Amino acid sequence: MTSILTNSAAMAALQTLRSIDTNMQTTQARVSSGLRVETAADNAAYWSIATTMRSDNRAISTVADALGLGAAKVDTAYTALENVIDVLSEIKAKLVAAREPGVDKTKINDEIKELKNQLVSAAQSASFSGENWLYNAGTDALGVKSVVASFVRSADGNVKVATLDFDTANSVLIDVENPADGYLTKAIDASTLASDPTALTGDYYLIDMSKTIDSATPDTGTEIEITNDTTYEELDAMISVTDFILKDLTNAASTLGAITKRIEMQESFVATLGDVIDKGIGRLVDADMNEESTRLKALQTQQQLGIQSLSIANSSAENILQLFRQ
Numbered sequence: 001m002t003s004i005l006t007n008s009a010a011m012a013a014l015q016t017l018r019s020i021d022t023n024m025q026t027t028q029a030r031v032s033s034g035l036r037v038e039t040a041a042d043n044a045a046y047w048s049i050a051t052t053m054r055s056d057n058r059a060i061s062t063v064a065d066a067l068g069l070g071a072a073k074v075d076t077a078y079t080a081l082e083n084v085i086d087v088l089s090e091i092k093a094k095l096v097a098a099r100e101p102g103v104d105k106t107k108i109n110d111e112i113k114e115l116k117n118q119l120v121s122a123a124q125s126a127s128f129s130g131e132n133w134l135y136n137a138g139t140d141a142l143g144v145k146s147v148v149a150s151f152v153r154s155a156d157g158n159v160k161v162a163t164l165d166f167d168t169a170n171s172v173l174i175d176v177e178n179p180a181d182g183y184l185t186k187a188i189d190a191s192t193l194a195s196d197p198t199a200l201t202g203d204y205y206l207i208d209m210s211k212t213i214d215s216a217t218p219d220t221g222t223e224i225e226i227t228n229d230t231t232y233e234e235l236d237a238m239i240s241v242t243d244f245i246l247k248d249l250t251n252a253a254s255t256l257g258a259i260t261k262r263i264e265m266q267e268s269f270v271a272t273l274g275d276v277i278d279k280g281i282g283r284l285v286d287a288d289m290n291e292e293s294t295r296l297k298a299l300q301t302q303q304q305l306g307i308q309s310l311s312i313a314n315s316s317a318e319n320i321l322q323l324f325r326q
Contacts, residue, residue, distance in 0.1 A: 016306050036287040057281075139177045179323045184207045188241045207223075224238045
């Protein structure tokens with residue numbers, strides 16, 4: 001039936017054209033944004049996952065920065081500790097040299113004094129971002145230091161920040177207020193360092209901070225320093241105590257070195273993890289530009305055909321006029 005009131009062909013062509021326009025808008029949005037899922041309306045599940053993972057990835061990026069800061073702190077302490085070990089080895093060598101008959105022990109002590117000053121300088125300089133793990137001038141212990149290591153989201157959706165912890169009790173060299181807490185300021189009983197307890201006697205410490213800081217109090221014992229009157233037995237005790245301190249500092253440096261390696265591994269893992277998460281998000285929401293460009297070209301062709309079809313359908317009503325012409 002032909003009607004001048006209802007043009008079914010035009011209505012069908014218009015409906016098709018509207019559908020084509022809607023699809024074209026969607027495709028053009030994907031091409032311009034590069035995203036297949038840009039809003040929750042596109043795919044609520046994928047959008048929710050992608051949004052959460054993007055947020056987590058920002059947190060992981062912050063973890064990478066925190067690891068860099070932590071690595072700098074550990075490296076600073078380790079570098080200073082390495083220098084201290086070298087200087088302490090030199091002090092031990094000087095004490096052994098003083099064991100030789102006929103040497104001027106006061107001259108050797110002058111050298112030892114300067115080496116001690118270097119120890120103090122190295123410990124005081126081992127500061128990064130306001131933290132020094134080797135030197136404590138406060139009344140409270142430095143305690144456990146934490147380095148942010150990772151951001152973890154559990155299966156139930158709860159999140160937590162994991163840390164690498166280091167107890168500075170294993171690294172403090174000088175403690176001004178509590179000398180017994182510092183490797184270089186605490187007194188060590190020499191008799192405990194020999195198989196025969198009577199072979200060595202006396203409590204010795206390496207550095208007396210009260211000579212430079214009035215408020216400091218030395219530990220109970222005798223400072224390691226020599227004169228021409230120093231006996232061989234006293235020298236043997238000082239050498240044993242110095243060697244014992246050297247072993248402790250070597251262990252502390254080993255611990256810091258292990259933490260440095262762990263941080264390096266974690267930095268590498270975090271960087272790789274961030275890339276993997278980005279790739280996973282892309283698989284969920286990124287548009288396939290080859291597919292979208294092909295679809296856009298097809299829709300443009302369909303749109304042109306739809307417009308042509310609508311034009312033909314609209315012109316069909318004009319044919320009715322031919323019936324009324326004489």
